[in-house]
Amino acid sequence: MSLLPVAQAQARVLALGTPTPVEAVPLADALGRYAAAPVVAARTQPASDLSAMDGYALRFADLPGPFAVIGESAAGASFAAPVGAGQAVRIFTGAAMPPGTDTVMVQEEARRDGAALFLDGEGPGHRGRNVRRRGLDFAEGDVLVDAGERLTPARLAVAATGGVARIPVARRVRVALAATGDELVDPGTAASDGALPESNRLLLRTLLADMAIEIVDLGILPDRLDVLTDAFTRVEADVLVTTGGASVGDHDLVRPALAAAGVTLDFWRIALRPGKPMLAGRRGAMAVVGLPGNPVSAFVTAILFVRPLVAHLAHAADPLPRTDTAILGEPLPANGERTDYLRAETRGGRVFASTIQDSSMLRTLARSTCLIVRPPHAPAASAGDSAEILRIA
């Protein structure tokens, strides 16, 4: 079987999943989810012309005054009577402009003598100065958040201001996690020399922690065909993610166990380093992604495939990770046929790839701030060249 290019593999993984049903949730519960329909403003903001400053509302044409102060307008307690020529109203930030006024004189430039008001400074430079016009931010009926956009704190705040109380989002995505390998033990367990603390489920759980998911933890499974097959047959989830046992060794039993559990394989092996032995398939509506066991390979494939798949199920319009551009601090050799994701650090505004790029080395990964993306057959690059990077810290 030939190696699948990364972009094709991503498209095929996304196509394996069915976006989950929609529920309307209160704004405070919608963080990190994706709007399943456009969020539309139910009101105009500001709903009327408002003062942007503490000072005096007046008619620009009457400047430089003097003015007679005839009342006060505060946020939530506006002055409703019409304001005539030569008159002004004391006003505070966020308060409605009284009818007839069009400009605010800031209080730092005002001098009061009883009800008389004098300009004591340059004054507002133009009609409408220090006034926020009705609808400045948005109008009723405007789309505040597009369908498929991620709900960030700022997007939730604008929805609240738009008079929206609940947003339709996908129900939580159920993600089943299984680590495989006879050598693996729970972290912190007193263990023999041959034992290795298991870290991939933690990596996956935490890489997905900012998304609306429910984890179905299948734990650490041994390298036994019957046990793996049984676990993969019973699991109920939107996505099953396994790690380890994806390669060609005698103890790499994930593929045969998935097949025995009724999973149809869509592809196996990607033109990717690290992460080549990844596999993907489905059982009914459940998407299945088998990540390689090496922790760095699991990390890279989780970012390139698992997070996007979960985002796609959660109705994200744009689920793939975004890359940036950075300047190389050192030359890089020409690349082979696989897209390479080099662990790298940023120093002085330039990126430096780690000397050893072994996919077992978590400390190197932990020190890295980005992955340098080297496309298939990229020519050698020099210090100072720009390169595509994926930020990871």
Ligand SMILES: Nc1nc2c(c(=O)[nH]1)N[C@H]1C(S)=C(S)[C@@H](COP(=O)(O)OP(=O)(O)OC[C@H]3O[C@@H](n4cnc5c(N)ncnc54)[C@H](O)[C@@H]3O)O[C@H]1N2
């Ligand atoms: N003859 C070949 N051998 C290998 C190939 C190949 O093409 N031909 N591919 C290599 C590549 S690339 C990778 S990546 C690995 C992936 O293999 P597996 O998915 O079968 O992973 P394992 O053998 O189970 O484990 C690899 C390594 O990672 C450790 N591991 C596994 N799971 C965890 C976990 N949950 N937490 C921490 N560490 C874990 C495991 O102990 C091994 O050291 O195959 C190459 N071989």
Ligand code: MOO
């Ligand atoms: O692809 Mo493996 O993930 O290079 O080490």
